[in-house]
Amino acid sequence: MDDADKAGREFGELVRILDVLRGEKGCPWDRQQDIKSIVNYFLEEAYEVVDSIFAQDPPAVVEELGDMLMEIVFLARLYKETDAFRMSDIVEGINRKMIRRHPHVFGKQTASRAEDVIATWNRQKSSEKSRASLFDGIGSHTPALLTAFQIGLRAAMHGFDWPETQGVLDKVKEEMAELEAAVGEKDATEIRVEIGDLFFALANLSRHLGVNPEIALRFANRKFIRRFRFVEQELQKLGRRVEDATLDEMDSLWERSKAKIDDPYD
Numbered sequence: 001m002d003d004a005d006k007a008g009r010e011f012g013e014l015v016r017i018l019d020v021l022r023g024e025k026g027c028p029w030d031r032q033q034d035i036k037s038i039v040n041y042f043l044e045e046a047y048e049v050v051d052s053i054f055a056q057d058p059p060a061v062v063e064e065l066g067d068m069l070m071e072i073v074f075l076a077r078l079y080k081e082t083d084a085f086r087m088s089d090i091v092e093g094i095n096r097k098m099i100r101r102h103p104h105v106f107g108k109q110t111a112s113r114a115e116d117v118i119a120t121w122n123r124q125k126s127s128e129k130s131r132a133s134l135f136d137g138i139g140s141h142t143p144a145l146l147t148a149f150q151i152g153l154r155a156a157m158h159g160f161d162w163p164e165t166q167g168v169l170d171k172v173k174e175e176m177a178e179l180e181a182a183v184g185e186k187d188a189t190e191i192r193v194e195i196g197d198l199f200f201a202l203a204n205l206s207r208h209l210g211v212n213p214e215i216a217l218r219f220a221n222r223k224f225i226r227r228f229r230f231v232e233q234e235l236q237k238l239g240r241r242v243e244d245a246t247l248d249e250m251d252s253l254w255e256r257s258k259a260k261i262d263d264p265y266d
Helices: 003-022 028-032 035-054 058-081 087-100 114-128 144-157 165-185 188-208 213-237 247-260
Strands: none
Touching: 003 028, 003 058, 035 058, 035 213, 058 087, 144 188, 144 213, 165 188, 188 213, 213 247
């Protein structure tokens, strides 16, 4: 049995397991869930998949992808109960889309470069979806930093972009200067506006440098937490609490943490 056949069999078993859990004699907790509650778990699992990938931990990736797949099947089961669609509709739909969007593989077209593939994909997507604006379809619940990144991608695909990375760097410096001016004037409204513009410019800079800003910020968050935990632990060794330490003491320990903790996933 090849991997595709085995995966199909195991996937079918997962669908049946969710059917049982949601059935009359199923699990009280699973039967209590609704679409909104499962969406929350779905988002949590998506971020845990990302964490496991960047931790370079294949067994964890297997587990987290399994958890995320379970949430997908759970959502499909909930929609089936409302007669909206079935799991088979989801799989059939994505299979057809992948074949349709790759005419250079499954059809008679040719594409020797990745750029040609992207162009074909976008043309096919445009012909399938009737959208009045380039930005129709941008998720309203996507994290704002990731949304800014996606907006830049869509605009760039249609030629609206800085030709060189230096232009984006200059834009970041411009927005920083405008923020400093707003802070100097103590204009709360303008400060909010300029901080937003600065984040948007940084998202575009990330795109030009080939970095996903959402993932980069998650790295920075994790690194900060690990370094601050080092500060807490070192203070505990001295019988001190963070709230009793001076800023100079914490700064000194923070500098020591930087020598020990760099990669948030090391």
